[in-house]
Amino acid sequence: MTAASTQDLLNQAWFGIIGLMLVLYVVTDGFDLGVGILTLLRRKESDRDLMIQSIGHVWDANETWLVALGGALFGAFPSAYAMILSDLYVPVMFLIASFIMRGAAIEFRHAAHTSKLVWDRVFGIGSLLAAISQGIVLGKILTGFVPGLSSLGFVAVTAIGVVSGYCLLGATWVVKKTSGAIQSSARRHATVAVFTTVAAALVVSFATFKLSPVGVTRWQEHGVFHLLIALAILAALAFVYVLYSIRMHGEHSPFVGSTLLFVISFAGLAISLFPYIVPGKLTVDAAASDSPTLTFMLFGIGMVFPIMIGYNLYQYHLFRGKVVPVKH
Template identity: 40%
Template sequence: MFDLATLWFVLIAVALLAYAVLDGFDLGVGILFPLGRSDEERDRMMNSIAPVWDGNETWLVLGGGGLFAAFPLAYSVLLTALYAPVIGMLLALILRGVAFEFRFRAERFKRYWDWAFTGGSTLAAILQGVMVGALVQGVRVENRAYAGGWFDWLSPFSLLCGLALVTGYALLGACWLVIKLDGALEERMRKLQEPLGAATILAIALVSFGTLLVNDTIRERWLGAGTLLFLWIIPIATALLAVAFYRAVRAQRTLTPFLLALGLFGAAFAGLAGSLFPYLIPPRISYREAANPDISLAFLLVGAAILLPVILGYTAYGYWIFRGKVRAGEGYH
């Protein structure tokens, strides 16, 4: 039955997916930042995301804030279980933001801020993947409270998820830079699309296989006698997107590989949602159990109905205003 709890579940899922794909490509630019061979090339790489990077992080605030407001039980358990990686991710994002601003003003220590930008971007990506992996492998809950240890989030599977997300973000970053840059730097990013695409598809396959090993409930959902056959649309769609991506890359398309890479992220997210639904905290607490009363969800929905169109509007307007290639000497100063 579709109700307010389900609506908020969908809204938060959409916000998190929007964050992953939008902030994903600018984190990817940070991961690829050392490949800039001069200050001028690195300036252009950074200027390609300067108008949009902070707006992209709005979706993380919306997802986290929505989880706190709509599903406070899930928020309290997950924040306790993932306290260390959450704090680490936030510090990495702060370092990245500070490096972004200081780099353009620094003279003697510019190279250090370059590495801070790369380090903050890479660490944030790794920890985001680690948190996804920790959620998939399950969270220990007793009496509606977290009952695990300080380092339960750290495992070979969660680290695999962290590396997979770094690879995927790097692919998005390379595809974005092909759209926004020209010259030799654009050509180098084009050459990265194919190997990064292969690495991302391999990472999706490894994480999918690992998920079946670490979570019995998910394995039963996909492979058991009661398997929901429609779920297999997701891996089929992923394979078709992978083929289309390689055809677009080899045809030297500019925008299409980026859109298809976003599609790969969407398919991976759909696989994650299909594996975990209806649990916010697998394998014990569903989103309905974690939800606030309907009267609270309805009140929150009024604010969301006002804010979401505003966020979508200024995001679309920002991308439209700053469309086109970033030339040498243009951009943020």
């Protein structure tokens, strides 16, 4: 194997690894952000207690995937890291501020001796701000940081789509973890969220084809569009499955269907982006570090990845089942 082919293989491997980290982050932290957003709709403190209790043992560990993602992007694709962070300084700062709000709120609400409403609102607003910030980041990257009203509208739709998608994950998580009236309410929220999420995804897909450098180049390559059509069919089946499982009062299946919908969508996104890491501006090959760096990082991630995945699986297994109100 030549040095060039080794470099290409490493570049593609790290593109896939970073994509996998992104999926793991979006699904795991997505549902707890969604739960946080949905607490803004609950008036009863006992309902908010139960919802926050459902994510209390896992939410902070979920965010470790974002830390790992940032470190991997910095090491594997430093040029992309520099371009993305410099162009997205404001939304990234808002994202960090929202995480600080969430972390502070979830701790201080436990210490509150009277009403927890203020800290619950801070937690909910922080969750909403985090989702909006991530939607802005996604929209900006897909448009290649091109300014203009059309790009601004595109970014607005991606932000709405991310918020709605996280609400879908959060609502189906609440369905899985609770019972009674709060579960019934979560089913209604999930039904609305799955429609708004799919609607936003359709608008973003059409706009990507018309406005984004992705649509101009990658989607017109031989075989790519047909593969995306196949993924769209799978996404449609996942959408139907979510609705069916909600209607049939499934408890675990709505969350499984929502997760599948996200994974399929991100597979389509990864296929659309490749070989660009910033559409129209920076390819994977141009942004990648040299072979020794990527090889060294590959050994490192090979040791860390199983630990992170194993810990996540263990905590979900340990805290499986329904949450019950804590008696004070």
